Amino acid sequence: MKYSCIIMIYFLSFICKGQEHINAQDTSQYIGHNVQVCDTVSSTYKSKKGTIFLNFGKAFPYQNFTIVVFKENALNFKYDLLALKGSSICIEGKIIEYKNKPEIILQDEGLFTIDKNK
Numbered sequence: 001m002k003y004s005c006i007i008m009i010y011f012l013s014f015i016c017k018g019q020e021h022i023n024a025q026d027t028s029q030y031i032g033h034n035v036q037v038c039d040t041v042s043s044t045y046k047s048k049k050g051t052i053f054l055n056f057g058k059a060f061p062y063q064n065f066t067i068v069v070f071k072e073n074a075l076n077f078k079y080d081l082l083a084l085k086g087s088s089i090c091i092e093g094k095i096i097e098y099k100n101k102p103e104i105i106l107q108d109e110g111l112f113t114i115d116k117n118k
Helices: 002-018 024-030
Strands: 020-022 034-046 052-056 065-069 088-094 096-098 101-105 112-114
Touching (some): 024 034, 024 101, 088 101
Parallel strands (some): 065 101
Antiparallel strands (some): 034 052, 034 088, 052 065, 088 112, 096 101
């Protein structure tokens, strides 16, 4: 049992060290990587289908990076995602590219934090 805990801590330390911490401006350099992005939301939008978009850097269509929350996932958030404009937040996830723009599709509120210090 003791050795199992030591091995688990050892592997978790590699996972924590392996995750990059970046800002929205640098996300295009990390397509396909799991990262933590921390920056300020510049605009928000809700589509007719209920998908929520949090844009960073500039407003759509000139954003540097977008967080996408589909309707079925947005219902599980305790925050009003559309009210986050101007808030500093951090998100963890894999950056993908959609229409030549980097984005993270957010499914779990546990990978999302609001920086109360800014």
